[in-house]
Amino acid sequence: MTGKEIAKENDSILEQIKKAANFLEKEKPFIKEVVRFYEKVFSLQHEFDSDITKDYSVLKSKKDFPLISKKDFDIDFYNAEILFEKICDLCQGSEIQADVTAKIIKESIIDKELSFKSIVQSYLEGNISLPEAILGNSEFNPQVFDFILYNSLKPSIVKSSKIISSYFKEMDQTEQGRCPVCGSAPALSLFSKENGSRSLVCNFCWHEWETKRIVCPFCNNNDSKTLGYVALDNEKGIRADYCDKCKKYIKTIDLREYREDIYLPLELIASIPFDMKMNEEGFKSE
Ligand SMILES: [Zn+2]
Numbered sequence: 001m002t003g004k005e006i007a008k009e010n011d012s013i014l015e016q017i018k019k020a021a022n023f024l025e026k027e028k029p030f031i032k033e034v035v036r037f038y039e040k041v042f043s044l045q046h047e048f049d050s051d052i053t054k055d056y057s058v059l060k061s062k063k064d065f066p067l068i069s070k071k072d073f074d075i076d077f078y079n080a081e082i083l084f085e086k087i088c089d090l091c092q093g094s095e096i097q098a099d100v101t102a103k104i105i106k107e108s109i110i111d112k113e114l115s116f117k118s119i120v121q122s123y124l125e126g127n128i129s130l131p132e133a134i135l136g137n138s139e140f141n142p143q144v145f146d147f148i149l150y151n152s153l154k155p156s157i158v159k160s161s162k163i164i165s166s167y168f169k170e171m172d173q174t175e176q177g178r179c180p181v182c183g184s185a186p187a188l189s190l191f192s193k194e195n196g197s198r199s200l201v202c203n204f205c206w207h208e209w210e211t212k213r214i215v216c217p218f219c220n221n222n223d224s225k226t227l228g229y230v231a232l233d234n235e236k237g238i239r240a241d242y243c244d245k246c247k248k249y250i251k252t253i254d255l256r257e258y259r260e261d262i263y264l265p266l267e268l269i270a271s272i273p274f275d276m277k278m279n280e281e282g283f284k285s286e
């Protein structure tokens with residue numbers, strides 16, 4: 001794609017995010033602040049898009065599962081660092097109880113000019129090392145930190161995943177409950193608009209892969225007696241699929257019934273009522 005085409009694609013995604021947020025704000029006023037906050041985060045991700053330079057073509061001949069590990073994703077550190085600061089600023093001004101942690105991050109990492117690159121590398125290797133000023137602070141919330149850091153890397157991760165997944169159109173991915181690109185668990189399940197076939201969406205790289213209609217992606221259980229779903233009265237085209245064996249659930253959007261203007265990461269957040277209901281019933285998401 002040329003620079004112009006990429007800019008055009010980003011414009012239309014920004015428009016899509018805005019439409020989805022406008023709809024959700026009207027439909028679910030009780031989560032209005034949350035929707036507007038995430039709208040800003042997701043819009044920033046498309047404004048500060050990533051430039052991926054790594055040549056992944058060596059993966060074309062590979063049949064490994066998963067194809068790469070998290071630490072092998074190419075990160076555009078320049079744009080990721082801008083995003084990191086911008087999302088941090090957003091959290092500081094937000095009402096979503098992330099402001100204290102964002103302030104600690106700003107003072108202990110950004111203002112101190114700590115190496116963003118080494119923080120990211122340790123994060124992707126799964127053994128993040130943070131300064132004592134952060135770890136020793138009881139008000140620091142690691143989940144907020146994870147949210148800010150992951151969302152600053154997401155454009156690089158998603159773009160890399162798109163390149164990598166274009167290599168394995170031929171591969172049979174249907175048996176996996178884990179992402180064939182990076183091995184992470186699914187965040188969402190979808191029924192396609194065309195024929196209702198089921199696919200899963202990765203919670204890390206957002207790759208989408210096909211799966212069987214009746215199976216629990218977390219434990220592979222395919223016994224329909226122990227699988228079920230919960231629908232909610234005012235939630236159209238979306239449900240929570242649960243498994244009685246492993247006590248986990250995943251939200252499923254049926255694109256044949258769901259509204260037109262959607263942005264999946266935002267729908268995932270806005271479907272909080274399902275998470276509340278399923279947690280109440282003793283089910284967990286992954
Ligand atoms: Zn993935």
Ligand SMILES: [Zn+2]
Pocket residue numbers: 216217218219220221243244245246247248
């Ligand atoms: Zn299960």
